[in-house]
Amino acid sequence: xxxxxNLHDFTLTQLLNLINLAQKTGTLxxxxxxxxxxxxxxxxKLAYAQIGQEDNSLVGILHKAKLLSTNQYKGIKAxxxxxxxxxxxxxxxxxxxxxxxxxxxxxxxxxxxxxxxxFTWMEGFFQFETDISxxxxxxxxxxxxxxxxLEGSRQAQELEHLEEEIPxxxxxxxxxxxxxxxxxxxxxSQSEWKVxxxxxxxxxxxxxxxxxxxxxxxIRQVIYSLLQAGIIEMVRPATPEGEPPPIRLPDPIVNGNxxxxxxxxxxxxxxxRKL
Amino acid sequence: xxxxxxxxxxPFNAGKTEFIQSVSEIDVVSTxxxxxxxxxxxxxxxxxxxxxxxxxxxxxxxxxxxxxxxQKRFDFMWxxxxxxxxxxxxxxxxxxxxxxxxxxxxxxxxxxxAPTPYVVAANKQDCEDAWEVDDMRIAxxxxxxxxxxxxxxxxxxxxxxxxxxxxxxxLAEFEAxxxxxxx
Numbered sequence: 025x026x027x028x029x030n031l032h033d034f035t036l037t038q039l040l041n042l043i044n045l046a047q048k049t050g051t052l053x054x055x056x057x058x059x060x061x062x063x064x065x066x067x068x069k070l071a072y073a074q075i076g077q078e079d080n081s082l083v084g085i086l087h088k089a090k091l092l093s094t095n096q097y098k099g100i101k102a103x104x105x106x107x108x109x110x111x112x113x114x115x116x117x118x119x120x121x122x123x124x125x126x127x128x129x130x131x132x133x134x135x136x137x138x139x140x141x142x143f144t145w146m147e148g149f150f151q152f153e154t155d156i157s158x159x160x161x162x163x164x165x166x167x168x169x170x171x172x173x174l175e176g177s178r179q180a181q182e183l184e185h186l187e188e189e190i191p192x193x194x195x196x197x198x199x200x201x202x203x204x205x206x207x208x209x210x211x212x213s214q215s216e217w218k219v220x221x222x223x224x225x226x227x228x229x230x231x232x233x234x235x236x237x238x239x240x241x242x243i244r245q246v247i248y249s250l251l252q253a254g255i256i257e258m259v260r261p262a263t264p265e266g267e268p269p270p271i272r273l274p275d276p277i278v279n280g281n282x283x284x285x286x287x288x289x290x291x292x293x294x295x296x297r298k299l
Numbered sequence: 300x301x302x303x304x305x306x307x308x309x310p311f312n313a314g315k316t317e318f319i320q321s322v323s324e325i326d327v328v329s330t331x332x333x334x335x336x337x338x339x340x341x342x343x344x345x346x347x348x349x350x351x352x353x354x355x356x357x358x359x360x361x362x363x364x365x366x367x368x369x370q371k372r373f374d375f376m377w378x379x380x381x382x383x384x385x386x387x388x389x390x391x392x393x394x395x396x397x398x399x400x401x402x403x404x405x406x407x408x409x410x411x412x413a414p415t416p417y418v419v420a421a422n423k424q425d426c427e428d429a430w431e432v433d434d435m436r437i438a439x440x441x442x443x444x445x446x447x448x449x450x451x452x453x454x455x456x457x458x459x460x461x462x463x464x465x466x467x468x469x470l471a472e473f474e475a476x477x478x479x480x481x482x
Binding site for chain 2: 199201217218220221223224282285286288289290291292293295296297299
């Protein structure tokens with residue numbers, strides 16, 4: 025009988041705990057708002073994972089892990105017509121491109137990464153079907169779930185804290201007038217970089233998360249760290265009721281009214297002249 | 300408040316931070332580079348160098364200047380930064396011809412991301428060993444219609460001139476679009 029529910033009511037940590045303790049074999053499918061994830065377990069261990077339509081082929085995973093250059097990736101892709109991952113893996117090992125361990129490590133890192141990304145989902149309909157195995161041609165791994173469950177628990181605690189600090193994603197943010205004194209040593213992550221161009225009081229955090237492809241958890245993490253760094257501050261939404269306006273990039277000119285654009289440019293020119 | 304964005308790019312140590320610092324009304328937010336290997340680049344926790352400064356235009360509008368990380372290994376951030384920019388400035392160290400080729404590549408990359416107006420600023424023109432802009436134009440293979448401007452990034456007036464030239468180019472492009480439409 026399938027285990028069904030929503031991550032909102034039964035968290036991924038709880039699910040993994042169940043799978044681990046009951047040594048279950050089967051497939052967990054989670055349907056999120058933008059994507060879906062399939063995770064295969066074998067006797068309570070992580071065996072295989074796939075997110076959405078991402079390239080999950082062995083050659084794609086090795087390329088993502090920077091073990092293959094883009095040219096090598098394209099070359100292999102073009103020459104492995106119909107070859108399964110298992111066959112390709114053997115070929116790469118026999119040709120001394122990689123050791124068996126290197127291939128398994130890369131797959132393990134990739135599958136764990138998929139599961140970690142799933143931890144950031146707070147909503148999503150899930151279904152666990154027993155005795156469904158990964159596709160025959162795929163190489164599987166065996167990863168103990170204990171550490172992942174611990175990490176998930178820590179993340180759940182962090183989320184709880186973040187939700188206290190940033191209760192709603194319907195708020196906006198703006199750059200502070202006077203950044204904190206500690207900004208000289210500030211270090212931004214790639215996600216923080218992604219968010220910076222969208223910092224505008226008119227853009228809600230939900231909109232920024234959508235456009236930057238960050239989960240609710242990730243956007244809270246990013247905003248919290250930027251708040252802590254003293255770069256931004258929270259502001260009330262510009263339109264408290266109804267649908268927010270479309271997300272605004274810091275460029276009202278290119279897609280806007282030409283006359284208005286010219287007027288804006290003239291104002292900027294006047295201001296720069298007076299600097 | 301409406302926000303607008305310009306990007307200041309160029310090779311490592313070309314003078315981007317000084318350029319922004321000279322006109323920004325807030326302390327330039329400048330981060331350190333902490334990436335030690337190519338593999339770290341793909342990690343979400345990777346630290347990326349950046350600068351940004353701000354000029355308040357009036358009560359309703361602010362202009363942000365974003366300085367891009369100079370090294371090639373940070374180029375994955377360039378596309379993110381180029382989104383929605385009004386235009387960009389390519390800063391080149393006039394005393395370091397060994398960086399000219401890289402500057403050219405950066406310029407081409409940004410042009411591919413967003414075909415917005417741009418100007419090239421030949422920085423450190425106050426240095427004795429600075430190349431003449433005419434020689435730099437040849438070395439950089441810049442057409443005569445591309446603005447290559449003398450610049451000293453530590454001097455506010457020099458930076459203002461570069462920004463103004465970029466704004467004039469943006470304005471001219473707007474007017475050209477209008478003329479095209481009218482014809």
